[in-house]
Amino acid sequence: MDKPENVKLILPIEDADDMSGTDRPHRGTGRRFRGAIVNKMGVAILSGEYQPGDRMRGEIESAEALDVSRSAYREAVQILTAKGLVESRPKAGTRILPRDRWNILDPEVLAWAFAGEPSAEFVRDLFELRAVVEPAAAKLAAERRRKEHLKCMKDALGIMRRDTLARETGRAADRDFHDAILRATGNGAILALSASIGAAVKWTTQFKLRSRALPRDPIPDHVRVYEAIAAGNVEEAGKAMRNLVDLALEDTSWAMGGDSGKHAPQRAKASN
Amino acid sequence: MDKPENVKLILPIEDADDMSGTDRPHRGTGRRFRGAIVNKMGVAILSGEYQPGDRMRGEIESAEALDVSRSAYREAVQILTAKGLVESRPKAGTRILPRDRWNILDPEVLAWAFAGEPSAEFVRDLFELRAVVEPAAAKLAAERRRKEHLKCMKDALGIMRRDTLARETGRAADRDFHDAILRATGNGAILALSASIGAAVKWTTQFKLRSRALPRDPIPDHVRVYEAIAAGNVEEAGKAMRNLVDLALEDTSWAMGGDSGKHAPQRAKASN
């Protein structure tokens, strides 16, 4: 198994900021800098340090500032280009693209967005996507689930019950549960949203943990979804999942500081 | 094992001037090969020419086969890595990743998938995603649409009426219409699905054109969606859009040969 990304800066002990004249002995050739640079720049862009339209400094200058060769820096920029974050042209330089060109559903981009404090607006957007996709996914899963999917969900539920959302293992099981549902749809396109949904799920629990000492027990809601899917009850699966997401949204928007949306009436549809 | 020697890579679309006749000693440097290589390899992977698990040949060999320098080849591979198509490690070489790690919602990846004949299964998946997202998006749009969104939709409808789906301009207007709805949701995460939805829309019309000499007139369905959104009628917008997508799915699955609309045991593929 591979986890999304353990983003620790592999950059050597000295940071990019130049230490006074300490030159290491032939530091790092062949050490996989590229990933570190990409992470650094990705987080810088997603956090708003560089803003859309800004022009970055030239390749030579940037590479020197990061203390890497121009090739390594260029490969990093190519990756950012591939994710729609920047664009480079021969004389115009490398510019940050407007937000609507970013591939924010890319797992790595998503991780960069959540490396800092994501904006309330962004979290709300992800939640809305979740509210759109997950109930429909549950309905599809109820039609097409196989034994192995049910086993995954059941195992995840067991771990959630045992460890609760207070432990990381429990939170991971929560994500696994939702991921299993997406897999059970048998739809690759929907499964590709796993990272996005997972991020929203993760932040649900984050906000829950922050806001209340004793959060609502999530197990019953999850069990209802599981049982409906196991029974092949399509409509009930959709309803149960919708209820689950609505409750999560309620908790989260409440914890994020009351009425966070620029689009006001979110609470109105919560009529169960 | 031997790859054809004259794999003249497809030069950037803008210029295919020389390069085919006289082989100069100073063959084109500084000509933006990277994008061409990425496209070539991306299409090769998405079309199944390289299959998941396959190991590509080494950098030097591949670069020579493509007749570019190692740097250009490497930058291309980095882009494929960024999109989750391949993974390279020092001694293991560069391998194609399993399908479920591909970022198939990435606009470029999607384009590569449709560069060849996409599999019926893939088109079905995209359609299901569309059926999930678009009705919900229409409901959100009915709540939050602004004048400029309505204008976009109206303009697109006008062009569709004038040019029909027989002309490319008309088909582009169709995509613009659906895109405007996604923009009207005011949700960046949902808007990021624009490329995926657009691809599904595009193939709807493709299949329509192939199958019937006189396809169903799409205008009335679109008008119903537009009017519901303009009127702010949330439920009606959702219903109208669901109806539109259902009809499109009907046409498409019929044109794609048989009952591929239902997720039946159509595992016709060998080896999963």
Added chain:
DNA sequence: CTGACCGTTTACTCAGACATTTTATTGTGT
């Protein structure tokens, strides 16, 4: 049969140079 060792293969990085593209400026003609 298990575990540690070691060489080979491969990607990763560095460095310096040149070509190309694009923008900004200048010059010219009407």
Added chain:
DNA sequence: ACACAATAAAATGTCTGAGTAAACGGTCAG
């Protein structure tokens, strides 16, 4: 004075060549 073409400069794109670190696969000892 304005439009348009030629030119200069700045940045990315590419090439070459070399050395380094990491992971795989076999080998050998326990």
